[in-house]
Amino acid sequence: MKFLISFAVVLVLILAYFRLFPSAPINPVLPVPQGQEEVNGHNADVPKGANEDEEAGEEGEGHPSTSIAPATPGQTYGAAISPDGALPMTALPTAxxxxxxxxxxxxxxxxxxxxAKGCWMTLPTADGKEMRVRFKDYAFFVPKDLSGHDVVVSGWAYRSTVPKAELQxxxxxxxxxxQEVAAITQDEQQLTFLADGVRVVN
Incomplete structure (x- = not known):
């Protein structure tokens, strides 16, 4: 009987500890605060992103093949996603x-x-700038001919400062x-998107 009581006390203490001191996620950006309303049906932690070398498009072991079929409507890259519930880019500032x-x-x-290999793409924002879309864990690429196609992306949008070297x-x-590369002389505040899936609409 004493053993069962001791076990129950230890279990309660462990649960109380994890409730009071939850482990912090390792994230590239700040997570949505606890209790914050979910946006567009999502409320999970920010996923772990690519490291700096991968973000800059450097080759490495375990990266996906650069042989990617041309963009076709309905094709998905990364996680399978549907266009249902997708917000237009103009709604991003509000979201x-x-x-x-x-x-x-x-x-x-x-x-x-x-x-080089389809390791990022850009989507125009409502203010006429570009939002760079990178891919979660550098796990997939998109076709190099994707420019001009309507797409759906699912993941995390976040504000970041992009260093000059990375912009170049x-x-x-x-x-x-x-000349255009040399004209980039300073860091820039940008919207960035870490996508776990991309779908070609048309």
């Missing part, structure tokens, strides 16, 4: 609000794609001239 990050499903027209690297990947 994000004053927070640093929000998990959403968005639809927009791909305006640029990494021409992206410009090279996009096929910009040496």
């Amino acid at each position: 994000l609000g004053t927070r640093d990050s929000a998990q959403v499903k968005l639809t927009g027209k791909a305006s640029a794609v990494c021409q 690297h992206y410009a090279k990947d996009a096929g910009k001239s040496d």
